[in-house]
Amino acid sequence: MAAAETIAAIVSEMKKEGGFTLPSFGTFSVKKTKARKSLSPRTGEPVKVKAGKTVRFKASPNLKKAG
Incomplete structure (x- = not known):
C-alpha cells in the first residue's frame, strides 16, 4: 500500500505544479498536446x-550511468 500512496x-504534485523530480532518478513533467489528425490503426x-x-x-x- 505504501507504493500506491507514493504514486498518489x-x-x-504533478497536477498542482506541472512536474515532479526524484533526485538521482529523474524528472516527470506534464506537457500539453495539440489537437491533431491521426489514422485509426484498426481501419486506417x-x-x-x-x-x-x-x-x-x-x-x-x-540513472543514465547506472543503465
Whole structure:
C-alpha cells in the first residue's frame, strides 16, 4: 500500500505544479498536446485527436550511468 500512496502523492504534485523530480532518478513533467489528425490503426480511417496532456520523463545523469 505504501507504493500506491507514493504514486498518489506524485500524481497530486504533478497536477498542482506541472512536474515532479526524484533526485538521482529523474524528472516527470506534464506537457500539453495539440489537437491533431491521426489514422485509426484498426481501419486506417482518419480520426481527430483532441488536445490533452501527457507525461514526459527525463532520466537523471546518475540513472543514465547506472543503465
